[in-house]
Amino acid sequence: MTAAATVDTSALAYQGRLLPRLQPEDAGWLAQLDWKGCYHLDELLTRASGGNGGTGNRWALQQYLGNRRSAWRAQQEAAEEQARKLEERNKARVGTGGTIALPPLKSVDGLVGGEANPSRPRLDIDALRLAWPMSALLQRLGVHQDGKKAQCISGRHADRHYSMHVYDDARLYCPACDYRAGDVFAAVCDVHGWDRKTDFIRAARWLAGDEDDAQIRQRAAAPRPEARKLEQRPLQPLADAAKAALWAQETAQARAALEYLLERGFDGDSIERHGFGVIDSSVPDSLLPLNAEGELSRGWRGRVTIPDTDLSSAVVSLKGRTLEGPVEGRKYIKYLAVAGLAPQPFGWQRLRESDTVLMVEGELDALVAKDALPDLPVIAVPGVNVFTKVHAEQLVGRRVLVMTDADTCLERCVLGDLKDVPDADLGQHLQKPAAAAGARGIVGKLRTAGVDVWVCETGVDGDLGDMLQHLGAEDTREILQWAITSNARPLRRKVRLF
Incomplete structure (x- = not known):
């Protein structure tokens, strides 16, 4: 018996001893633990159930089990979603070549009346994705690269310092403007100004060589506009007004903000000492920060403000923490930073x-x-x-x-x-x-x-x-x-x- 088999057997025996101390639905994630993971869980269970098990040990066990169960549920949901997509994909395959049928009812090149144009060859999307690593695509577009960094292709800012990152030669991210592209098809659509959803097939045709790329080469070679320096508003008046609004407790947003801070464990002295505040309806628009385009950033409304100060207690930066949870169909920004800093x-x-x-x-x-x-x-x-x-x-x-x-x-x-x-x-x-x-x-x-x-x-x-x-x-x-x-x-x- 190999060493690996011995370890697996030990972990399996350990899992069998731990399962009766857990709930039946924990068997799935428990089976993924190795011997060390089982030992760690055993220690948590022993400390929490012992005669001198304190609140901290029980809370640590609850946190551990909650994290494990949440991760297992997310893993199961992801597997089910992947299986569903695979089933839909298999239904969409045509013939014996294993290529993917063009989706109907989309007004894009290569379709006639919602049906695939028989005069054009069908596309193998997976083959295209493998044939076009992101570095090769950027080279075709004429984008300058330096290792795993490249000039940003979003067109939102001048980029002389190569701020866009290339991950795994398949994804793009620019921290300067928050531009993201999950694959080469999205990048092609963005550079052309096409819609990622409706023009997906058009981007695939372009990668396959069916589209003329002279226009995109010209655009990539064109000089980028100079970035305009944002004249941000002073932050000290905003922080003072938000702090006053929090302690005035005149709005529902102020009451919710104070309740949140108290629930997080801060007491009145620490809330005062750290300068927490809230941007409720009493804070005038004239104090709100500006966004990257120089417009009023109304997304700060209803947020708890967390000021960052220097040694003289002057506010040098500000973060806004939302009190709302994620909403389907809307981008969730937990913390908002001041643009231009x-x-x-x-x-x-x-x-x-x-x-x-x-x-x-x-x-x-x-x-x-x-x-x-x-x-x-x-x-x-x-x-x-x-x-x-x-x-x-x-x-x-x-x-x-x-x-x-x-x-x-x-x-x-x-x-x-x-x-x-x-x-x-x-x-x-x-x-x-x-x-x-x-x-x-x-x-x-x-x-x-x-x-x-x-x-x-x-x-x-x-x-x-x-x-x-x-x-x-x-x-x-x-x-x-x-x-x-x-x-x-x-x-x-x-x-x-x-």
């Missing part, structure tokens, strides 16, 4: 001379840590694009404690068995692939700059805001102090000298 980590302007800096993920996490550890400088990096090479170089000479939760598995993603796994494939190994990919990118910039990086885990599922909400300020303070003193370890590769 250079992205930087939250709390960066408050950094003072210190040998150690604590780095967390979100703005609320940073405020929780600031309350619990007032003597330790704290910054928040809510996205890998917010943290640049320049920021990393300015931290050289300090020890940076990167605080993550247990499911991020940062050490595995940087030095362990997942270090060579692409970001897009981390979902096959981790429960929180997006957080792991972001943390890995940030740590990569720190290590490249030569920063002394340490990892400290709280040992509790969920972010620091969840911890404050469920455990309270005192327990949160104790856990954070333990994490940075007793559970911090350097993120360094072991070097063999001989």
